[in-house]
Amino acid sequence: MPNLDEVRKEYMREYRKQNRERIRQKQREWRENNPDKVKEIYERFWMRKAKELQHNT
Structure with a gap:
């Protein structure tokens, strides 16, 4: 039996595919x-992103 999370993921995947526009x-x-x-x-x-790049160098 599929896990509830798996079922939900599949449902949402199909929903997004059918309602993309x-x-x-x-x-x-x-x-x-x-x-x-949006600006914030x-x-x-x-x-x-800048902080991540500083830590990676």
């Missing part, structure tokens, strides 16, 4: 409506 449109709309949050997320990502 709808999901992308919602993401696009969110980014357009929340430019300040972008900056936080690159600050973390």
Whole structure:
């Protein structure tokens, strides 16, 4: 019997495959409506990335 997590993963994989354009449109709309949050997320990502690169050298 499949694990519940495995079943959920498979369901979500199929859902995303069938609703790809709808999901992308919602993401696009969110980014357009929340430019300040997008900027914060972008900056936080690159600050973390820079710290990782410093630790790796």
